[in-house]
Amino acid sequence: MQKRELLYEGKAKKLYLTDDENLVISEFKDDLTAFNGEKKSSEAGKGALNNKISTELFKLLEASGIKTHFVKMLDDNHMLHKKVDVILIEVIVRNVATGSLSRNLGIKEGTILPFTLVEFDYKNDALGDPKLNDQHALILGLVKYQDELDKLRRMAREINDILHPYFATKGLNLIDFKLEFGKDRDGNIILVDEISPDNCRFWDSVSGEKMDKDRFRQGLGGLKVAYEEVLNRILGK
Numbered sequence: 001m002q003k004r005e006l007l008y009e010g011k012a013k014k015l016y017l018t019d020d021e022n023l024v025i026s027e028f029k030d031d032l033t034a035f036n037g038e039k040k041s042s043e044a045g046k047g048a049l050n051n052k053i054s055t056e057l058f059k060l061l062e063a064s065g066i067k068t069h070f071v072k073m074l075d076d077n078h079m080l081h082k083k084v085d086v087i088l089i090e091v092i093v094r095n096v097a098t099g100s101l102s103r104n105l106g107i108k109e110g111t112i113l114p115f116t117l118v119e120f121d122y123k124n125d126a127l128g129d130p131k132l133n134d135q136h137a138l139i140l141g142l143v144k145y146q147d148e149l150d151k152l153r154r155m156a157r158e159i160n161d162i163l164h165p166y167f168a169t170k171g172l173n174l175i176d177f178k179l180e181f182g183k184d185r186d187g188n189i190i191l192v193d194e195i196s197p198d199n200c201r202f203w204d205s206v207s208g209e210k211m212d213k214d215r216f217r218q219g220l221g222g223l224k225v226a227y228e229e230v231l232n233r234i235l236g237k
């Protein structure tokens, strides 16, 4: 499958049309951004690591009954997937308090939440991805019906119920992550985007070491080594 016209360039991926109107190709970039694009850098090989990690996780989720946009990995930096209408809601799933949850609500970093928290952010860079409640999402027309919001929450919890124990077997604590969803041509809500250390937080189960994009956000260094370690643990190496 060949790349055709560039459809869209995001912060971490470029999206290309293909000869099949139902399929598109994502190119995973080495660019790194944080704080809504204010901090920028690049790390050679990061895109390929995220493509490989996402591929493994999409396969795992599909095998566990979650519908996703994934079709196949084409090469190191390219993934073939279904074309969808992206729902402009970032679904944030949290098992442990850190980041903006700790900052905004004063919950001590590292606190295990009494239950998994699922939150919605408006996917809108110009507005800085503000928090949404259900009424906001409906007023903005991001989805049509309350049922669809309920479905996003349900799918996010199902995905966490698969990924959290899976990563525990790999010696990684899945602290929190962001999911995106879209509607396929039949109107089904499916998981899209990527699942990688760019949009998940992983802490080593033993040392507590951060193995994700916080290494870049917090200037800790060693980003590529951490992403490689996440991939190797997934692959059982």
Ligand code: CDP
Pocket (backbone or CB within 6 Å): 090, 092, 098, 099, 100, 101, 129, 176, 177, 178, 198, 199, 200, 201, 213
């Ligand atoms: O990074 P920050 O603390 O500002 O955001 P957060 O809301 O605490 O992030 C929760 C989780 O969602 C983290 O795993 C982030 O990597 C991820 N996230 C993301 O991938 N993209 C966003 N625009 C916001 C959060």
